[in-house]
Amino acid sequence: MVPMELGCRRVLTRVPDVAELSLFAGCGRDQLSQIRRLLTPIMLPAGALVIARGVPAREFCIIADGEVSVTADDGTELAVLGAGAIVGEIGLLRHERTGATVTTLTPVVLYVGNGGEFESMLDASADISHRVLEVALDRIR
Numbered sequence: 001m002v003p004m005e006l007g008c009r010r011v012l013t014r015v016p017d018v019a020e021l022s023l024f025a026g027c028g029r030d031q032l033s034q035i036r037r038l039l040t041p042i043m044l045p046a047g048a049l050v051i052a053r054g055v056p057a058r059e060f061c062i063i064a065d066g067e068v069s070v071t072a073d074d075g076t077e078l079a080v081l082g083a084g085a086i087v088g089e090i091g092l093l094r095h096e097r098t099g100a101t102v103t104t105l106t107p108v109v110l111y112v113g114n115g116g117e118f119e120s121m122l123d124a125s126a127d128i129s130h131r132v133l134e135v136a137l138d139r140i141r
Helices: 029-038 089-094 115-124 126-140
Strands: 002-006 009-013 040-044 049-051 059-065 068-071 077-081 101-104 108-114
Touching (some): 029 115, 049 059, 059 089, 115 126
Antiparallel strands (some): 040 108, 059 108
16 A cells, blocks of 8 residues: 545555556466566546647556546547556557647556557567557547
8 A cells, every 4th residue: 555645635545456457467477577567656646637638759657546538639538547548558659749638537546657668568468569559549540
């Protein structure tokens, strides 16, 4: 448990292990160990900016707990995502600027990695690579 301050209260928050996330289902012990070394868990309060639209893509996030809102430039909500979802992957895959803004709707626990860590995560498992590419293709369509 990691303490997280919310307003005036201090709340203990459990950081889910990567093995509990659907993105990593079916990964073996060695793959999970490698993934744990690549990702950094962070906690953010509700209303925090995770990714700003239009900036160079430098990182990705996997939601471990909580919900985020993905919005277009005009403020239209494109999606609400929860545990196991990944954000920031399209910009990294396409080597482009980010295409949407991501903000937290609730307090969240995220696993964050940079572009190099993203590539290493994809290399860690063909299953993970396939799942991330499927998500990205569905979003692009």
